[in-house]
Amino acid sequence: MSIPLRAPRRAALTRRIRWLVAATITYNVVEAVVAITAGRVASSTALVGFGLDSVIEVASAAAVAWQFSGDDHERRERTALRVIAVSFFALAAYVTVESVRALAGADRAEHSTVGLVLAALSLAVMPVLSAAQRRAGRELGSASAVADSKQTLLCTYLSAVLLAGLAVNSLFGWWWADPLAALAIAAVAVKEGRDAWRGEACCAPAAACTDGCCD
Template structure:
């Protein structure tokens, strides 16, 4: 995308601007902390969402929990990249993992949305799910913005790509919250899978762009 400060895989041998400076080291540590926070939050989020989703027979909640598992895998790839002395040398491999996590998310959300629309089952209202979705709607944009900012300054395409994965969770949180509220208040469960299909399309595009080494935004 014009104006983006990411680095293509073909330039992986070049050191990103600023990494050898004091500011660069501060940013590397910041990315590590943000990734650790993202992993910690998503592990808790996955456990709560899958447990609550199973209790309520909610494919949306279970899917949201599995999305959190995928995000942990993506964040772990970035943690691995920035754990080495030369993060740029691991850039291409980390990008591949992030891209594959987008594809996995798109595939799962798409299939489960179609199943829900085909009448695979009706979910019971879930207060726990509503609280979790609302909390994630607040936490995820903050983590995403901070990681994207640091990634851009480091010229790290993988860190920026992972921030998009976190931001995508924000969209899923909003959709999940809307679906759970509509189900609780009006007994209408069709809104969530329809909107989730849009998110699946976005995730597919993000995965394609990340695989090519040029995540958007």
């Protein structure tokens, strides 16, 4: 059984989530601009898709920012969760379509030094932001903050997929590795979107989590 948070602690956690969401939005805006620009220059669908994923993540983070912009953030949580769920579904749909197109032989991912650097940087930054927001969301009991942290974590997986896909394609010519891995990510996105829509994102304090959903 969890102990109710004192008002000062709740206020501190709310401020922390606001800062983390702001950092996530800022990073993803820059990431989207760089990825889409580099993708167009290199004719890389994978990079353009990665940039569009960043746009979707901005929408998810913006929903949480809106929720915590006022004192009634608990009443706004259901709406924020629905927006996050839709962003998961949109991401899954886009990744699936682009993966199928790639497997069919259209717009295969090409080598891009900028893409490799960007994917590696995101692979380092995103897990830190995700973990920090997940901890704060769990302690505060906010399902939307936890769900958004999962969206950020999904970007980590996509970064790894992009990095591996571009590297393997450059080294061995295995162009099909990226779309296959991306399809697995799409399946995860659908599951997380369904949980967010139902309001099932784990938001219990760490001490109260017994089913592993907070790991």
